[in-house]
Each structure stands twice: as C-alpha cells, then as structure tokens.
Amino acid sequence: xxxxxxxxxxxxxxxxxxxxxxxxxxxxxxxxxxxxxxxxxxxxxxxxxxxxxxxxxxxxxxxxxxxxxxxxxxxxxxxxxxxxxxxxxxxxxxxxxxxxxxxxxxxxxxxxxxxxxxxxxxxxxxxxxxxxxxxxxxxxxxxxxxxxxxxxxxxxxxxxxxxxxxxxxxxxxxxxxxxxxxxxxxxxxxxxxxxxxxxxxxxxxxxxxxxxxxxxxxxxxxxxxxxxxxxxxxxxxxxxxxxxxxxxxxxx
Ligand SMILES: [Zn+2]
Numbered sequence: 001x002x003x004x005x006x007x008x009x010x011x012x013x014x015x016x017x018x019x020x021x022x023x024x025x026x027x028x029x030x031x032x033x034x035x036x037x038x039x040x041x042x043x044x045x046x047x048x049x050x051x052x053x054x055x056x057x058x059x060x061x062x063x064x065x066x067x068x069x070x071x072x073x074x075x076x077x078x079x080x081x082x083x084x085x086x087x088x089x090x091x092x093x094x095x096x097x098x099x100x101x102x103x104x105x106x107x108x109x110x111x112x113x114x115x116x117x118x119x120x121x122x123x124x125x126x127x128x129x130x131x132x133x134x135x136x137x138x139x140x141x142x143x144x145x146x147x148x149x150x151x152x153x154x155x156x157x158x159x160x161x162x163x164x165x166x167x168x169x170x171x172x173x174x175x176x177x178x179x180x181x182x183x184x185x186x187x188x189x190x191x192x193x194x195x196x197x198x199x200x201x202x203x204x205x206x207x208x209x210x211x212x213x214x215x216x217x218x219x220x221x222x223x224x225x226x227x228x229x230x231x232x233x234x235x236x237x238x239x240x241x242x243x244x245x246x247x248x249x250x251x252x
Pocket of ligand 1: 041042043044045046066067068069070
C-alpha cells in the first residue's frame with residue numbers, strides 16, 4: 001500500500017514537473033499561464049496532441065525530438081519532471097501531517113520552478129519569491145514554532161543583501177532575486193538549518209563554478225546563476241540539516 005502510494009506520488013510529481021516546464025516557457029515569454037489550454041510546439045507552433053505531452057515517456061519514445069518537426073528538445077524537460085517526482089516522493093516520506101504535506105508540495109514545486117527559471121533566464125521572478133515567503137509564513141503558523149524563524153529570515157535576507165552590494169569588477173556578485181529567496185529560506189528553515197543551507201550553496205557554487213571556469217566552459221566574469229545552489233541547499237537542509245550538523249558535529 002505504501003509502495004503503491006509512493007508510485008502515485010512520483011507520477012503526480014512527474015505531471016507537476018511537466019506543468020512547471022510549461023510555466024517556465026510561458027512566464028519567461030510573458031504569455032498567460034492559463035489562457036491557452038492547448039500547448040504548441042516551440043519550433044513550428046503546431047498544436048501538440050496529448051501523447052506529445054506525457055512526462056518523460058514522450059521524450060524517450062521520440063528520442064528527445066519533437067514529433068512534428070524533428071527538432072532537438074532540451075533535456076531540461078525530462079530532468080525537471082524526474083527531479084520534481086523524486087522531491088515529491090521524499091516530501092511524502094518525510095511529512096508528518098497531511099496539511100504540511102500539501103503545503104510543502106506547493107513550496108517544493110515553486111522551488112523547482114525558481115531553480116529552473118534562474119538557470120534558464122538568469123533571473124528570479126519576484127512573484128514566486130513573494131508566494132514562497134507567504135507560504136513559509138503560513139507553514140510557520142500551522143507549526144506554531146517560535147519567533148526564531150522570523151529572526152533567521154531577517155538575518156539571512158540581510159546577509160545576501162550585503163553580498164549583493166559587493167561588486168567584482170563592476171559586476172554584481174548576487175542578484176536582487178536572491179535576497180527575497182534568502183528571506184524565504186530563513187523563514188522556511190529557521191536556525192540552525194539556514195546555516196547548513198548557505199554552507200551547501202556556497203560550497204557547491206564554488207565547486208561547480210570553479211569546474212566550469214577551469215574547463216573554460218564559462219569565462220571568469222561570466223555570471224553563474226546562484227539561485228539553483230541556494231535552492232539545492234534549502235531542500236537538502238530542510239530534510240537532512242540536523243543530520244548533517246550531527247555528522248559534522250558542529251556546535252552552535
Ligand atoms: Zn514542431
């Protein structure tokens with residue numbers, strides 16, 4: 001029964017991931033999210049059939065090409081879908097109540113959207129960041145946890161604001177969108193998990209950034225979106241923050 005539910009949740013995650021892919025394209029191109037019911041091919045604008053839109057499967061069956069005109073599709077489509085599926089299953093596994101499960105489904109879905117959006121367009125939409133802050137506050141009300149969450153939100157927001165002011169040869173090291181994201185992170189994670197999230201984000205950012213510069217994939221001053229790293233840190237710290245602190249035996 002538990003396994004069956006897990007599979008259902010994974011399939012739900014795949015579908016939400018597919019919706020996130022569509023939302024990424026529509027929001028990024030200033031199209032209405034809900035007005036047009038049917039979706040169109042990115043290349044030849046032909047209407048897509050339902051079987052062109054089956055998460056992951058359509059991509060595999062047509063070998064990563066669009067069925068109508070044979071253009072190569074970005075592997076980001078199945079990646080976003082599978083990632084959402086895995087995250088949804090983990091959320092199902094770790095959530096304690098149905099209300100929290102439902103709330104974190106929305107929060108995690110928005111986080112996948114934010115990470116992919118920053119990756120694709122190098123900016124974070126303010127609207128989703130405000131939505132995330134609102135949902136984190138709501139979750140905080142449901143949990144009835146102490147005010148330390150508000151303090152950690154304030155401090156982490158200020159921390160990124162400070163980094164935002166630093167300029168490396170006239171280039172901003174951190175975008176404005178990251179500030180709102182940091183406020184959300186503090187509110188969602190609280191102390192000390194917020195520290196774990198930043199730690200993971202900066203270490204992973206340095207490793208991946210360093211690798212890309214070393215391999216000459218990007219130039220030394222090419223901006224690399226930091227949002228995906230912050231979000232990776234958030235998700236990892238949300239579920240395993242306390243465990244990581246115990247393993248590293250960090251004392252706060
Ligand atoms: Zn086409």
